[in-house]
Amino acid sequence: MAPNVYLGLDSSTQGLAAVLIRVDAGRAEVLWQHDLEFDRACPEFGTIHGVLASTDRHVKVSNPRMWVQALDQMLTTLGQSGVDLSSLRAISGSAQQHGSVYLDDRSELSRPVAPIWMDSSTSEECAEITQALGGSAVLAQRTGSRAFERFTGPQIRKFSKLEPAAYGNTSRIHLVSSYLASQLIDGDAPLEPGDASGMNLMDLKTRDWWPAAVAATAPGLASRLPRIVPSHSVIGTLAPRWQARLSCPPARVIAWTGDNSSSVIGTGLVEEGRVAVSLGTSDTIFSLMHEPRVDTGGAGYVFGAPTGDYMGITVFKNGSLARERVRDAYGLDWDGFSVALRSTPPGNHGRLMFPWFEPEITPHVPGAGVRRVDLDPGDMPGNVRAVVEGQMMALANYSQWMGVHAQVIHATGGAAINRDILQVMADVFDAEVAQFEVGNAACLGAALRAWHGDALAAGTPVSWADVTRDLATPTSVGRITPGREAARVYAQLRRRYAEASVQFLRGTHDDD
Ligand code: ADP
Ligand code: XUL
Numbered sequence: 001m002a003p004n005v006y007l008g009l010d011s012s013t014q015g016l017a018a019v020l021i022r023v024d025a026g027r028a029e030v031l032w033q034h035d036l037e038f039d040r041a042c043p044e045f046g047t048i049h050g051v052l053a054s055t056d057r058h059v060k061v062s063n064p065r066m067w068v069q070a071l072d073q074m075l076t077t078l079g080q081s082g083v084d085l086s087s088l089r090a091i092s093g094s095a096q097q098h099g100s101v102y103l104d105d106r107s108e109l110s111r112p113v114a115p116i117w118m119d120s121s122t123s124e125e126c127a128e129i130t131q132a133l134g135g136s137a138v139l140a141q142r143t144g145s146r147a148f149e150r151f152t153g154p155q156i157r158k159f160s161k162l163e164p165a166a167y168g169n170t171s172r173i174h175l176v177s178s179y180l181a182s183q184l185i186d187g188d189a190p191l192e193p194g195d196a197s198g199m200n201l202m203d204l205k206t207r208d209w210w211p212a213a214v215a216a217t218a219p220g221l222a223s224r225l226p227r228i229v230p231s232h233s234v235i236g237t238l239a240p241r242w243q244a245r246l247s248c249p250p251a252r253v254i255a256w257t258g259d260n261s262s263s264v265i266g267t268g269l270v271e272e273g274r275v276a277v278s279l280g281t282s283d284t285i286f287s288l289m290h291e292p293r294v295d296t297g298g299a300g301y302v303f304g305a306p307t308g309d310y311m312g313i314t315v316f317k318n319g320s321l322a323r324e325r326v327r328d329a330y331g332l333d334w335d336g337f338s339v340a341l342r343s344t345p346p347g348n349h350g351r352l353m354f355p356w357f358e359p360e361i362t363p364h365v366p367g368a369g370v371r372r373v374d375l376d377p378g379d380m381p382g383n384v385r386a387v388v389e390g391q392m393m394a395l396a397n398y399s400q401w402m403g404v405h406a407q408v409i410h411a412t413g414g415a416a417i418n419r420d421i422l423q424v425m426a427d428v429f430d431a432e433v434a435q436f437e438v439g440n441a442a443c444l445g446a447a448l449r450a451w452h453g454d455a456l457a458a459g460t461p462v463s464w465a466d467v468t469r470d471l472a473t474p475t476s477v478g479r480i481t482p483g484r485e486a487a488r489v490y491a492q493l494r495r496r497y498a499e500a501s502v503q504f505l506r507g508t509h510d511d512d
Helices: 064-079 123-134 136-143 152-162 164-168 178-185 211-217 241-247 259-266 320-329 334-342 380-397 420-431 443-459 464-470 484-506
Strands: 004-011 015-022 027-037 088-095 100-103 172-175 234-237 253-255 277-278 285-288 301-304 310-316 352-356 371-373 406-411 431-435
Touching: 004 178, 004 443, 015 443, 027 064, 027 310, 027 431, 027 443, 064 178, 064 241, 064 406, 064 464, 088 285, 088 334, 100 152, 100 334, 123 136, 136 152, 136 211, 136 406, 152 164, 152 172, 152 211, 172 178, 172 285, 178 234, 178 253, 211 406, 253 259, 253 443, 259 277, 259 285, 259 443, 259 464, 277 301, 277 443, 285 380, 310 380, 320 334, 320 380, 334 420, 352 380, 352 484, 371 443, 380 484, 406 420, 420 484, 443 464
Parallel strands: 004 088, 088 253, 277 406, 406 431
Antiparallel strands: 004 015, 015 027, 100 172, 234 253, 277 285, 285 310, 301 310, 352 371
């Protein structure tokens, strides 16, 4: 059989990434990769880290036109790369979750901006939806998650209340993923359960809209929502204008999903018992579940997974950008950051940081503000270690509900190339940490899903184990192992961190 080529795209908070893979006799290899950053590639939109400036720090929006322009640039770059695309069989993609794009009946934007996952301005709408549906526990059981400010349902409700005329003029509401997939097919792309489960609108079991939630969210919403199809679905073929741009055949387009569910494939979590941590703009920890187990504590939630299973996930907003805030406060680069980390001992002599530079998702911290314990803001190395330790301890503490004690953590996301950060992860979790050859798991997952969906549609299905074997298996060389003494230190410190966190949230712990 001739080799096949598959393209994966990932539209994240800060940029657009692409990875092209070639599959020959069941073996996969990377042919081409490219990244572009929105701020630099599309400066006319004036974003900072992919987000538009706002006077209200709870409001975080971006410009859908910028995402489309970046897609256009990426496909131009690919078309001019000299790579032979004559055997491009399929394309899929992933995108930052929860963000919503509002279109009128001519598919023009009926709202110039799209609220994104960093937005935390819908507390009122979350309360209203929760009350209408019988409480948080009911919502979590039914949709996989209690109401969260950034989830699409509360965001739609806020828009319908504050801008009823523009909402009235809206005939389709897309997620970022389905909006960009629509561009590829020049049509109206459906959703799939992985991304649709981040809306507080989908019934996790039926994988279709939950009519009560749809009714409780906004008037006339049902007709504005796309269909939900299985993740592996072929949703159309690449539009002729893109075929001309890429000099390629009418490739299949497989449904796009959310970046976290795509990362399930890109980190090879195709069996239960494996755990991945993504250190991207958000820090996330997730694992595959055959049956949905909802976190009654509310820190974590359940999304659909592309395999047809479920994924448990806990999300932190103060991820890479918090690490950058600390790095920049002391004029460091990443090497200097690493030197500072290595110069301080595990446990940091008890100095703690709660890095809530922005309102935090986990735990729920509505008002931003960094909290420190026994830590002088002028202490550069102490703060560097404290931000990383604080993040890793929070990842470990707030993922206990998943009940998975993995021996190897699959690490991905931009910061996963930093082995000094991963050493803290290994010590805190008391587990080995493994990296991947392809650092962007969401993007790789998209290319692998394109392969899987294409093979299925062609009547020659491949198993997820085969799809993930070559590129989404963590490297065995250079694994980071936990230090015995360090792990002992963190086992205690994690309890202290949890207690101090509760005190800060109750307002019973004073800032230093
Ligand atoms: P996204 O979630 O938006 O896809 P990425 O996974 O691409 O983001 O991660 C981007 C982040 O990676 C940057 O904001 C940066 O802070 C971080 N990063 C890049 N290189 C390093 C490094 N050497 N050490 C730590 N963090 C890094
Ligand atoms: C997931 C979430 C983030 C975004 C980042 O619930 O809010 O991880 O998907 O792109």
